Amino acid sequence: MSARAYPLIQALLMAGLGLFLAEKLWSGAVFYYINERFLLLIAFGAAAALALAAGAAWRWWRPAAAHAPDHDHDHDHDHAPARFPIWTVALVALPLALGLAVPARPLGASALASKGLNASGGALLSVSGGAAVQLEIAPEQRTVLDWVRAFNYAEDPAIYTDQPADVIGFVYRTADLRPDQFMVSRFIVTCCAADASGVAMLVDWPQAAALAENTWVRVRGPVRAAALNGQPLPLIAAVTVEPAEQPEHPYMYP
Amino acid sequence: MPITWAGLGESLVTFTTVFLSIFIEAAPFLMLGTLASGLVEVFFNQGDFSRLVPRHPLAAALLGGVLGLAFPVCECGVVPLARRLVRKGLPLSAAIAFLLAAPVVNPIVIASTLAAFGPGPILYSRLGLSLLIAVATGAVFAFQSRPERLLLPASRPVMAGGAPDLHVHLPAASAPAAPLGRRLLRVLAIAVDEFFEMGRYLVAGGLLAAGMQTVVPQAALLGLGSGPVVSVLVLIALAVLLSICSTVDAFIALAFAASFTPGSVLAFLVYGPMVDIKSTLMFLGVFQRRAVVYLIVLPLLMTLLAGLFINLNVAW
Numbered sequence: 001m002s003a004r005a006y007p008l009i010q011a012l013l014m015a016g017l018g019l020f021l022a023e024k025l026w027s028g029a030v031f032y033y034i035n036e037r038f039l040l041l042i043a044f045g046a047a048a049a050l051a052l053a054a055g056a057a058w059r060w061w062r063p064a065a066a067h068a069p070d071h072d073h074d075h076d077h078d079h080a081p082a083r084f085p086i087w088t089v090a091l092v093a094l095p096l097a098l099g100l101a102v103p104a105r106p107l108g109a110s111a112l113a114s115k116g117l118n119a120s121g122g123a124l125l126s127v128s129g130g131a132a133v134q135l136e137i138a139p140e141q142r143t144v145l146d147w148v149r150a151f152n153y154a155e156d157p158a159i160y161t162d163q164p165a166d167v168i169g170f171v172y173r174t175a176d177l178r179p180d181q182f183m184v185s186r187f188i189v190t191c192c193a194a195d196a197s198g199v200a201m202l203v204d205w206p207q208a209a210a211l212a213e214n215t216w217v218r219v220r221g222p223v224r225a226a227a228l229n230g231q232p233l234p235l236i237a238a239v240t241v242e243p244a245e246q247p248e249h250p251y252m253y254p
Numbered sequence: 255m256p257i258t259w260a261g262l263g264e265s266l267v268t269f270t271t272v273f274l275s276i277f278i279e280a281a282p283f284l285m286l287g288t289l290a291s292g293l294v295e296v297f298f299n300q301g302d303f304s305r306l307v308p309r310h311p312l313a314a315a316l317l318g319g320v321l322g323l324a325f326p327v328c329e330c331g332v333v334p335l336a337r338r339l340v341r342k343g344l345p346l347s348a349a350i351a352f353l354l355a356a357p358v359v360n361p362i363v364i365a366s367t368l369a370a371f372g373p374g375p376i377l378y379s380r381l382g383l384s385l386l387i388a389v390a391t392g393a394v395f396a397f398q399s400r401p402e403r404l405l406l407p408a409s410r411p412v413m414a415g416g417a418p419d420l421h422v423h424l425p426a427a428s429a430p431a432a433p434l435g436r437r438l439l440r441v442l443a444i445a446v447d448e449f450f451e452m453g454r455y456l457v458a459g460g461l462l463a464a465g466m467q468t469v470v471p472q473a474a475l476l477g478l479g480s481g482p483v484v485s486v487l488v489l490i491a492l493a494v495l496l497s498i499c500s501t502v503d504a505f506i507a508l509a510f511a512a513s514f515t516p517g518s519v520l521a522f523l524v525y526g527p528m529v530d531i532k533s534t535l536m537f538l539g540v541f542q543r544r545a546v547v548y549l550i551v552l553p554l555l556m557t558l559l560a561g562l563f564i565n566l567n568v569a570w
Contacts, residue, residue, distance in 0.1 A: 010446055021278065033275035045282030052285065052449055055442025091454035094461075095277045102270040110264035111271075114468055190505040191498055193275035194467065254505075 003084045007060035011053045013089070016096050018049030024104075031249050032106040034192045106250035107187050109172045109214040112198040117174075117185075117228075139163040139223075144186045145252045147223070147234045148199045157225040157232045165201070165236045166220045168244050171211045172200060182208045184219045184236070189251040196251065202226050202235040211241070218244040265468055273464035280330050280456055280499055280532070287331020288448040291338040292441035304343035311347045311396030312389075318348030319389045322356030328500045329357040329527050330456060333536040334448045337409045346401035351392030354553060357500040357527035358384040367523070370504035376516070379564070380523045387524065387556045394552060395545075404545035452536055459532025463497040466531075485518035486561035490554070493526030500527035517565035525557040 021042055024030040030042055107115075137146055139160075144167050151157045169184035177183070185200035187193075203219050211217065219238050226235035307314050327335055336353040340346060357363065359381060367377050395401060402410045432440075489510060498506055507522050529550050537546045 010450060014446060014449070017281070024278070030278070032271060033278050038279060041282050042278060045278070045285060048282060048285040048289065051442055052288075052446040055439060055444075056446040058439050059443045085450075088450050088454045091457045092450050094457050095274060095281075098270050099274055102267060105267050105271065107268060107271055108264075110261070111268040114268070191503075192279045194272050194463065194496055195498060195506050 006084055006089075007056045007063075009089055011056035011060060013093055013096065014049050014053035014056060018046045018053060020096055020099055021046035021049060028248055029104045031251065032104055032193070035189050035251070035253050036249065037253070038191075106246070107193055107196050108170055109185070111196070112172050112185060112187070112200075113174075115196065115198060117183075117198050117200055140166045143167060143252060144169050144184060144201055145188060145199050145254070147201055151225070151232045151234045154232075157234070160223050160234065161225060162222045164220070165223045165234070166218070167201065167236070168216065168218050168247060169200070170214050170216050172198070173213060177202075180204060180206050180208050182211055184217060187251045188254055190254060193251070199252075200233075202228070202233055203238050203241070204235060205238040205241050207241070216244045216246045218242045269464050269468045272467055273460050276460040276463060276497060276532075277457065280460070281453070283328045283499060283501070284330040284334075284452060284456055285445070285449060287327045288334050288445040288452065289441065290325060290327065290331065291334045291448055292444035294335070294338050294342060295444050296437050296441050298342055301343055303339060304345075307345060307348055311345065312393050314345045314348040315351040315389045315392030315396060318344070318351035318392055319355040319385045320359060321348070321352045322358070322360040325352075325356060326360040326362045327356055328363070329530065329533045330452070330499070330536070332356045333533065333540060334452050337540050340405065340409060341411055343411055345396070346398070346404065347392040347396035349392075350395045350549070351388045353388075354391055354528045354549075355385050355388030358524070359388075362501050363504075363527070366501055367504040370508045371511075376520060376523070379520055383520065383524045383557075383560050384527070387528070387553050387560075390556065391549070391552045394548065404542050406540060406542060409540045451539065455535035455539055456532050459497055459530070459535045462531045463495060466495050482515060482517065482565035483562060485515045486521045486558060486565065489514060489518040489522040490525050490557065490561075493522045494530045496526075497530040497532050498526065503527065515561075515565045516568070517561035517563070520564060521557050521561035524560070525553060528553045528557075 021030075024033070025039070025042060025046065030039070034042065142150070142165070147160075147165065147167070150160065154160065167184055169186045172183045172185040174183070182203050182205065183200040184203050185198050187196040187198055189196050201219075203221075204224075205211075205219075219236050219241050221236045221239040224235045224237055226233050307317055322332075325332075325335060332353055336349045336356075339352065340349045344352075364377075364381065367380055371377050395404070398404060493503070496506070503523065503526050507519050510522065511519050534546065534550065537549055541549065
């Protein structure tokens with residue numbers, strides 16, 4: 001490919017990138033990647049990519065005008081790069097290619113297996129201002145994250161025993177679970193999926209073995225205190241386990 | 255776990271999600287940096303910076319350290335901008351201090367650190383240490399007799415015999431003023447070139463970081479939080495591996511604050527914005543390899559020392 005085509009390829013790739021970002025925003029798939037508070041940043045990115053595409057298109061269309069107006073044309077150097085920078089183009093095209101070729105899905109059970117479970121909810125509690133916040137939320141309204149935090153900061157988690165839980169999450173199993181148990185899990189994302197860490201509640205459910213890993217379920221039942229590797233962990237003695245739709249925001253934001 | 259096709263497919267999906275999340279979040283910041291660089295190229299004159307910047311290398315480095323207050327960029331955007339400033343005549347010591355300090359000493363990051371940790375020792379030490387390490391490293395570069403030789407040819411200041419820009423000819427802004435619309439188009443044309451040039455390092459760094467994350471379990475690292483020495487090393491390693499944008503890393507650090515030593519959390523907040531996988535690759539596109547080694551090692555040693563000192567001597 002001729003080096004003269006470089007600005008044209010740049011324009012096409014940047015336009016593709018802008019449309020790709022716009023489509024992620026439009027479809028909501030952007031929430032598979034980032035915390036919702038970066039929505040405006042991504043919108044800026046989509047617009048900026050289209051503007052950069054215009055800059056590249058202009059240089060392809062009017063190569064002479066793209067130079068300084070007092071440009072001295074006596075010297076004899078080539079304005080385009082000497083060769084078509086194939087590796088640069090390939091690398092910059094890669095996110096677009098991967099994004100189109102690999103189905104867009106939020107992190108799930110297999111990612112949790114490699115990232116490991118954050119049984120304590122970390123220090124994330126300090127963001128929301130302490131266990132009091134969890135107690136102000138009616139038990140049925142608490143998320144998996146609320147329960148994990150509440151348990152982690154209660155002096156005696158037994159105070160939550162028999163409170164009714166009603167949570168949504170995906171099915172996750174570790175090797176040490178009994179066949180009639182599974183975990184209902186969510187990912188917490190502060191910035192983007194690169195910093196995701198998982199939280200989970202144990203579930204006692206006789207038909208647990210029939211549930212496919214990574215499917216979204218809604219679990220209802222009274223809460224009990226359990227432990228995992230010495231960390232207190234909430235357990236739901238499930239009364240019902242129903243299939244659920246994947247939430248619009250699959251990750252939770254601390 | 256046995257390796258299966260389904261398992262490989264799952265890993266590929268996870269890898270892609272993590273990689274795209276890094277790219278989608280960092281690319282807008284990189285565009286911001288390249289647009290700033292384009293604006294500097296088109297609207298500033300060649301000598302502007304050398305006139306404004308003090309001659310003394312240490313004073314120049316100090317100025318570079320606080321220049322970030324005027325250019326709010328993170329560690330992706332700062333690389334093209336720093337290179338542009340060097341080409342416009344900013345001394346290398348000032349540019350190095352700017353490169354290392356600006357991702358922390360800027361209004362956006364100050365605000366996000368304040369939001370995460372409140373007005374306390376973590377915020378002040380983060381700013382103070384970043385500035386100190388950046389200025390010290392910049393000053394070390396000032397003792398080079400031919401500092402421009404540490405730069406790759408395309409990054410050298412034009413007066414020092416750098417290669418002329420492939421597309422844009424200097425002196426640019428001294429030209430009789432072109433119509434504003436045309437000048438803005440030139441800003442875009444410069445920015446898109448730099449986006450490609452730096453974007454390839456961002457992509458390569460994102461691939462590496464996502465690959466490491468898929469292979470190295472985070473839990474294995476996080477079990478090492480309490481020792482005064484090991485904790486600092488672990489969080490520095492994590493900062494480099496995660497390659498999180500400096501505008502938001504304070505919130506990540508918060509998640510470690512309960513289980514890690516204060517010195518290690520601070521090391522995460524100071525070193526991560528200076529050096530991580532993607533910024534290292536970008537450095538390699540601007541500096542000679544020897545200079546990149548200095549840029550990685552000097553701040554590393556200083557951060558380690560500071561983290562250790564805090565863990566052993568300061569009770570927060």
